Every structure is written in structure tokens, then in C-alpha cells.
Amino acid sequence: MTADLVINNGIVVTPDAAFPASVAIKDGKVIAVGAADAMPAAHETLDASGLHILPGAIDVHVHFRDPGYPNKEDWESGTAAAAFGGVTTVFDMPNTIPPTGNGTILAEKHAIAAAKAHVDFGLYGLLGEDTIDNVPELIAGGVIGFKLYMGNTFGKIPSPSTGAMLEAFEVVAETGKRISLHAETNSIMERRQTRLTQAGRREPLAHLDSRPAVVAVEAVSRACILSEWTGARIHILHISSADELRPLREAKARGVDVTGESCPQYLFLSTDDYSRFGGVIRVNPPVREKDNQEPIFAALQDGTIDMIATDHAPHTPEEKTRNDIWAVDCGFPGVETQMPAMLTQVNAGRMSISDYVRWSAYNPARHWGLYPRKGAIQPGADADLALVDLSLEWVVDDAKIQSRSKISPWHGRKVKGLPVHTIVRGRFVMRDRTLVAGTKGWGRSVHAIQKMPAPDVRNAGKTMRAVTNGFRPSPTTESAA
Structure with missing residues (x-):
């Protein structure tokens, strides 16, 4: 298998760690994260030396x-x-x-x-x-x-x-x-x-x-x-x-x-x-x-x-x-x-x-x-990446x-730390601080x-719909009215 893009020499950042690694991308998804010599061949490579690779x-x-x-x-x-x-x-x-x-x-x-x-x-x-x-x-x-x-x-x-x-x-x-x-x-x-x-x-x-x-x-x-x-x-x-x-x-x-x-x-x-x-x-x-x-x-x-x-x-x-x-x-x-x-x-x-x-x-x-x-940033995830220079x-x-x-x-x-490249589903939309032509409409x-957890409905029997659905006044209610 040949990847579309392999990013080498960057520091991958997760919620728990930051570590040197390469990232391989194919068909808009991450297919591998690991050592450079473990990456597949690629149509394009990017040297991310000095950059952090963020989701x-x-x-x-x-x-x-x-x-x-x-x-x-x-x-x-x-x-x-x-x-x-x-x-x-x-x-x-x-x-x-x-x-x-x-x-x-x-x-x-x-x-x-x-x-x-x-x-x-x-x-x-x-x-x-x-x-x-x-x-x-x-x-x-x-x-x-x-x-x-x-x-x-x-x-x-x-x-x-x-x-x-x-x-x-x-x-x-x-x-x-x-x-x-x-x-x-x-x-x-x-x-x-x-x-x-x-x-x-x-x-x-x-x-x-x-x-x-x-x-x-x-x-x-x-x-x-x-x-x-x-x-x-x-x-x-x-x-x-x-x-x-x-x-x-x-x-x-x-x-x-x-x-x-x-x-x-x-x-x-x-x-x-x-x-x-x-x-x-x-x-x-x-x-x-x-x-x-x-x-x-x-x-x-x-x-x-x-x-x-x-x-x-x-x-x-x-x-x-x-x-x-x-x-x-x-x-x-x-x-x-x-x-x-x-x-x-x-x-x-x-x-x-x-x-x-x-x-x-x-x-x-x-x-x-x-x-x-x-x-x-893991296999199967959309290749949505921000490569930043701290x-x-x-x-x-x-x-x-x-x-x-x-x-x-x-x-x-004054700020210190900027995104240099932004990739959405495997495609550069901003590269070298320049908007990439032809990406309008890529989003x-x-x-x-979206996969939300199953609903956790409470007091279902007391909702507006529950208490009014099919309600008919009783004869007593009608006469009292």
C-alpha cells in the first residue's frame, strides 16, 4: 500500500503525551503513527522537523x-x-x-x-x-x-x-x-x-x-x-x-x-x-x-x-x-x-x-x-491536523x-506559536501560512x-407531551367547567 502523504520528524501531541513520530495518511484518514522506518511508501512526504503535530x-x-x-x-x-x-x-x-x-x-x-x-x-x-x-x-x-x-x-x-x-x-x-x-x-x-x-x-x-x-x-x-x-x-x-x-x-x-x-x-x-x-x-x-x-x-x-x-x-x-x-x-x-x-x-x-x-x-x-x-491522531481517524511551530x-x-x-x-x-500547515481530511487547506487554492468547498x-450516546430521558411520564397527549376532559371536569 502506498500512502498519499507521510509526515516525518514531527512531534505528535495527544491529550496525554507528546512524542516524536511519523504520520501516514491515505484517502483522508490516518493509517499509521510510529517510527519513520515503519511508514509505508508515499506519493508525498513532508519534513516536519521542529513542528508539533496536533489534532x-x-x-x-x-x-x-x-x-x-x-x-x-x-x-x-x-x-x-x-x-x-x-x-x-x-x-x-x-x-x-x-x-x-x-x-x-x-x-x-x-x-x-x-x-x-x-x-x-x-x-x-x-x-x-x-x-x-x-x-x-x-x-x-x-x-x-x-x-x-x-x-x-x-x-x-x-x-x-x-x-x-x-x-x-x-x-x-x-x-x-x-x-x-x-x-x-x-x-x-x-x-x-x-x-x-x-x-x-x-x-x-x-x-x-x-x-x-x-x-x-x-x-x-x-x-x-x-x-x-x-x-x-x-x-x-x-x-x-x-x-x-x-x-x-x-x-x-x-x-x-x-x-x-x-x-x-x-x-x-x-x-x-x-x-x-x-x-x-x-x-x-x-x-x-x-x-x-x-x-x-x-x-x-x-x-x-x-x-x-x-x-x-x-x-x-x-x-x-x-x-x-x-x-x-x-x-x-x-x-x-x-x-x-x-x-x-x-x-x-x-x-x-x-x-x-x-x-x-x-x-x-x-x-x-x-x-x-x-x-x-490514530489509525482510522480523519487526518485533521494542525502542524505548529512553537x-x-x-x-x-x-x-x-x-x-x-x-x-x-x-x-x-504579541503571540508565540503559530500553525504553519493545516490539513483537513488529508488535504492541505493552509500550507506555509498560505491558503491553498481550490480548497473552497472542501469542507x-x-x-x-456524529454518534452521541443513547439518550438518558428522565421523568418521561411527566413531559408536556405525556400529560396532554390524548387528554379528554372527564364528565366531572366538563360539568365543573
Whole structure:
């Protein structure tokens, strides 16, 4: 057998170890990992001397704005940015135009992504008050999971009532899919923003004051209770505060199937940066006080937080530099800068490169039913690889990133450690820090390879469907009415 590609002289990184090895690839899959002299003949070889070979990162939280907002980002530019960031799989959120709330819209979005994407992808279905009945058709159409907005964010997706949220959890629990949650309590935020606006507060820190950590504490606690009751699997997005770690830890200790992510903005930015970046730093949840950073990092280390994501949320410079903070669109790009930011911490000795692989690839693949096809470098796995040079330095320049959004609080940041080559299913999509021609449309949806564990439905006899299905009032009830 002749391999398509053999990579020699690199250091293969797993969640538990880093060791010198060669990697052989054929038909898009890893076929061998081991000594160079044990590798098959190959049509092409690559000398990876000085490079670490990582499983490509899986970013479970991006907004590529397509369809609906192509001036901000589209699938071509967003996945090019992913490739430059060593990210080989992305999960895209449903707050596009139209929102991904039914099977027809999902099919249209699949077609757009398949035509443009450089890397593999999954699509979320919207779980809201008016889309609960659409869960079966979204499952049939191929969603990676569901997104439920407990609090307002870009796109103004309505937040469901707690009653509707419970019913939504009941319905999705039966499918085994995971529900990602924007866990901020909407009523608190709306009330506080109204009062702050009335008080004339329009500076960047007013946004932080409208969303104190209690909005996340309450929302995480409520979501975990509903998950525990129904058996629905949930994922807490963009953990931003030390305070929400307690309800997350307690839920995990009770056996709730809940995972969590944090993002570089909550590890490396703080209120100290508001004066420098102004509205550019506005994001939901907000960047918080510096004393939240170390507890979040420690929660990654001890497993309370399972993974790193980005909440890549691009906007135009004009939309990020308005004088009134309430008029500034929330979010900024991050899919290209996440890996360099984290590898900088590896270089600083704050964590190991195996820690990074666990948080960026292994855990996302495992918790989203993609392991061992994704998130691993072993025979049978998809050859999704990021070859990184830990000694390579870069100063982030917004003008030079692949995203259409040329404005972020990462501008001017010094990083050390960059992906040099990115391979998706055996094919180079970024090589020598250059996008490879002809890879547009190479990415494909990963929903077909997703294998979630069997559902663990709880309180099935007390669901909305169970208590209303076939119900007919008794004569006594009718007469009493």
C-alpha cells in the first residue's frame, strides 16, 4: 500500500503525551503513527522537523453570518480564518437571516456552507419558543445540536420562557443531541439596560454593568436543574465569570450531563482593556474584571470547564466604533487567533501542549459524538491536523487576518506559536501560512459521522407531551367547567 502523504520528524501531541513520530495518511484518514522506518511508501512526504503535530482544533462556537450578513463574514472567509488558526471543524450558530429554525432553512444553509467551506462544519438548529415542533425535521436535516438563547444577543432571537425551555429540553432529551445555551437571564439584563440608558450611561463599561455575573449564575443554575429533570444534554457557552463555576461544578457532581466552554477573551482580556479598545471589546457575555481569569483557567485545568471555543462573532469597523455603547454590535473575530493565544501560554509554561489538545480537540470531539473520527491522531481517524511551530512569533494585525471583520481587541497582541500547515481530511487547506487554492468547498458537514450516546430521558411520564397527549376532559371536569 502506498500512502498519499507521510509526515516525518514531527512531534505528535495527544491529550496525554507528546512524542516524536511519523504520520501516514491515505484517502483522508490516518493509517499509521510510529517510527519513520515503519511508514509505508508515499506519493508525498513532508519534513516536519521542529513542528508539533496536533489534532486540528474543533471550535464548537462560531458565527459565520452566512446567510444574511455577508458584509460581516461568509463561509468562505470564516473558514479561511479557521484554517489559518489551525481549526479543522467549526460549529456555526443559528442566528443568521433567516434563523436556522426549520428543515428548509437548514437545508439551504447546508448548501451554502458546502459550497464555500474550507474546513469541516456542523450546524446548530435554533431551539426557541416557536421552533419546538420543528425539532424532528431539524434532526432529520442534520444538525450537530441545538442552540437556545436564554438572553438577548446579536440578531435579537427571542428568549423562551422557562416553561417553553422545559418543554424544549423534554423534546430534545429524547434525541440525545446536546443543547448549547447562551446562559444569561434576559429579564435582568433588559431591566438593567433600560435603567442605565435612562441614567445616561452610554460608555463601554455600562454594558458590563447591565450584565453582572449573577445573570450567568442564575441561568446556569436554572439550565442545570432542567437538564437534571429531563435528561437533556446541555453545553454552557462562553463562561465569563468565576461565579458561574460553582453551579456548574455542583451539577456535574450530581451527574448532570453538562459541559462548558470558555473563550480567550475571558482568559486574556479584562476591564483594564476597556479604555484602550472602547466599543470594540463589547461582547456577550461581557469581558469582566481581571480576578475572574485565574479561576476560569483553573477550571479548565481541573475539568470543570471542558473546552476552549471562540464565539467568533465578526462585525464591520463602523459597527464596532459607534459612540453609544448600546449601538455597538456585540462580538469580534477570534477563530484565527485562538490557537496562537493559547500556544503562547504553552510557551510561558502555564499549561502543557497536551492540555491544549485536550481542551481544543479531544474534549470537543468526545462530548459532541465525533471521537475518534475527530480529535485524535490514530489509525482510522480523519487526518485533521494542525502542524505548529512553537517558536514562531507574530504580532496580530487586524488588517492581515482572513476574516472580513478587520477589527478586534486582539490587534497588536504579541503571540508565540503559530500553525504553519493545516490539513483537513488529508488535504492541505493552509500550507506555509498560505491558503491553498481550490480548497473552497472542501469542507463537509460532520453530522453524518456524529454518534452521541443513547439518550438518558428522565421523568418521561411527566413531559408536556405525556400529560396532554390524548387528554379528554372527564364528565366531572366538563360539568365543573
